[in-house]
Amino acid sequence: MILVKLGGSVITNKSKPLSPRKAAVTKIARALGRLGEPVIAVHGGGSFGHYWSVKYGMHTRPAEYNMRGVATVKNSMTALNKIVLDGFLEVGLRPYTLPPTALVRGHRVIEQAARDAARIAAAGMTPVTFGDAVWMGGRKTSILSGDRIMSMLAAVLRPRLCVFALGEEGVYDTETRRVIPELPIGARPRLNDVEMDVTGGMARKLSESARIARGGTDVFIVNGNAPERIVDAVKRRRYRGTIIKGAGRGRRTARTS
């Protein structure tokens, strides 16, 4: 089983509020269909969830955020989820939407529900979940990123591998401007990050990837705009992108700045 994150920067136009990139969704969906292995997909918020989270000043830290803001973020994520589901259906996948509330309570995974998601994937459907605003008890809420959901699911399911399909070629070395082919677990390369991101941008993706890799799972970071790279990475062919090898899986040789 494979866990794939569809980055918000690929499935939406991050520089324009509330603008989906439907063609990117269907292209990725086609690639997922070619993997020949059960997949669980997690998508991000892009110019839907992040746009409203920024407007209402909401973050990953639990706090008493504006409830209209919470409702609006959740509403926009449901709308984006629908666009993703439509794209998956259009190319012949059988998406099975699992809003994050069906998989997590606050920031804790519901193990039984995660295992059921894997069973749903094994049965031939594609569970799809997403980053969202979540209730944290009382009047508190927070933003739970899709990246965090990836590491929560990986901790329970131990997938064969994880893929982050992002809007970049991989992780860049800011000095050489080259993609770093292999990043040691826990390496902290300097990053040029984007605005309109309340969940921590690339730094968060790397910290969650490191968490997954520490659990023994290889993590690939590839450009979701060239989704054949997802297929190549999964099938262990030559691909362009960055790998963080799971702990105990071969030598870690790459250097980083």
Ligand code: IPE
């Ligand atoms: C963000 O999820 C969810 C919300 C802002 C509601 P992610 O942090 O996983 O989204 P992307 O992939 O970076 O856009």
